[in-house]
Amino acid sequence: MNTEDTAWNELGAHAASRLSPGFADRVLLEARASSSPLLVAHFAMCAATAGLCLAAVALYRSGTSAADEARNLAGWSEIAAQTQELDQGL
Amino acid sequence: MQSNDTRMDESSTTTLGDQVRRAQAGDEAAMRQLIVSYQNRVAGFVYAITGRSDSVEDLAQVIFVKMVRALPRLNAPEQFESWLFRLARNTCIDHLRRQKLRRIFTPFAPEHENVPEPDGAVDSEELDALRFALAQLRPKDRALLALVQEGRSHAEIAETLRTSVAAVKARLHRAREHLRQHYTTDEH
Numbered sequence: 478m479n480t481e482d483t484a485w486n487e488l489g490a491h492a493a494s495r496l497s498p499g500f501a502d503r504v505l506l507e508a509r510a511s512s513s514p515l516l517v518a519h520f521a522m523c524a525a526t527a528g529l530c531l532a533a534v535a536l537y538r539s540g541t542s543a544a545d546e547a548r549n550l551a552g553w554s555e556i557a558a559q560t561q562e563l564d565q566g567l
Numbered sequence: 568m569q570s571n572d573t574r575m576d577e578s579s580t581t582t583l584g585d586q587v588r589r590a591q592a593g594d595e596a597a598m599r600q601l602i603v604s605y606q607n608r609v610a611g612f613v614y615a616i617t618g619r620s621d622s623v624e625d626l627a628q629v630i631f632v633k634m635v636r637a638l639p640r641l642n643a644p645e646q647f648e649s650w651l652f653r654l655a656r657n658t659c660i661d662h663l664r665r666q667k668l669r670r671i672f673t674p675f676a677p678e679h680e681n682v683p684e685p686d687g688a689v690d691s692e693e694l695d696a697l698r699f700a701l702a703q704l705r706p707k708d709r710a711l712l713a714l715v716q717e718g719r720s721h722a723e724i725a726e727t728l729r730t731s732v733a734a735v736k737a738r739l740h741r742a743r744e745h746l747r748q749h750y751t752t753d754e755h
Contacts, residue, residue: 481750484697485716489611491694495623496610501602504628505595508635 587644598638601647602631608717609655615713616659618702626662630655652717653727656710663706700749708742715739 589597606627613626633654641650701709714724721739725732 480693481697484691484693484750485615487691487694488614488697489607492610492612492614492620492623493607495614495620496606496627497624500606500624500627501599501631504602504631504635505599507628508632511632511636 583647584644587638587641587647591639591641591644598635602634605648605651606631609651612652612655612713612717613659615701615716616656616706616709617663618698618709622662626659629662630658633658649719649723649727652714652719656714656727660706660710696750700746700751703749704742704745708738708745711735711739711742712746 586597586601590601609630610623610627613623613630614620617623617626630651634651637654641647643650701712704712711724711728714727719727721732721735724739725735728735
C-alpha cells in the first residue's frame with residue numbers, strides 16, 4: 478500500500494470519527510420529523526390562513542366598491558336633477 | 568478510504584437488495600442497518616469532496632435523511648450503493664455551490680476565508696498532504712476521485728455524471744495527474 482492509499486484510508490477514518498454516537502437514530506428521527514403529519518397540518522394551517530386573508534380582502538373590496546358605486550350614482554342623480562332644473566329655468 | 572470488510576462485494580448484492588427492499592417496505596431496523604453500514608463511507612466521501620471535517624456530520628445527516636425519504640422510489644434495490652453515492656455527490660456539490668454563492672453576497676474578510684481545520688483534524692503528514700492536494704482540484708474532480716475510491720465502476724460514474732465512459736476515463740486521468748502534482752508529503 479503506497480502513501481496515497483494510506484492517506485485515503487486515514488481520510489476515511491478521520492471523517493468517520495467526526496460522526497457522533499447515535500448518528501443513525503438522529504437521522505431516522507429527523508427524517509420522521511420532517512415528513513410527519515404535524516408538518517402536513519402546519520402547511521394546511523398556513524394555506525387556510527392565506528385563504529381566509531384573501532377572502533377577507535375580497536369581501537372588504539366588494540363592500541367598499543358597492544358603497545363607492547352607490548355614492549357615485551347619488552352624485553350623478555343630483556347633477557342630473559340640477560341640469561334638469563336649469564333646463565326648465567331657461 | 569474504506570476497509571475491505573465494509574465494502575459490499577457481488578456475493579452480498581442479493582443480501583443488500585433484500586435489506587433495501589425491507590427498508591422500502593417500512594422496516595425501520597433495516598433502514599437503520601443501512602445507515603449504520605454506510606455512514607462511515609459516506610462521511611469519508613463527504614470529507615474528500617468538501618475538505619472540511621467540521622461539516623462532515625451535518626452533510627452526512629442531510630444525505631441520509633434524503634436517502635430515507637427517497638428510498639421508497641428507488642426502482643432497482645440492487646443499485647442502492649451506486650444510487651446512494653450519486654445522492655451524496657450531488658448533495659456535496661450543491662452544498663459547495665450554495666457556499667460559493669453565499670460568499671458572493673456576504674464577502675468574508677481575508678482572515679475568515681481559509682479557516683484552519685479544528686484541532687486534531689489533521690493528524691498525519693499523509694492526510695495533510697492529501698487534503699492539500701484535493702483542495703487544489705475542482706470540486707467535481709474531487710467527487711470523481713472520491714467515487715473511484717468508493718469502488719464505483721467507470722460505467723456507474725458515467726451514468727452518475729450523464730456522460731460517456733471515455734469522458735470519465737479522460738477526466739479521471741487528468742484529475743489523478745493533477746492530484747499527483749500537488750500530493751507531496753515533504754513540501755508542507
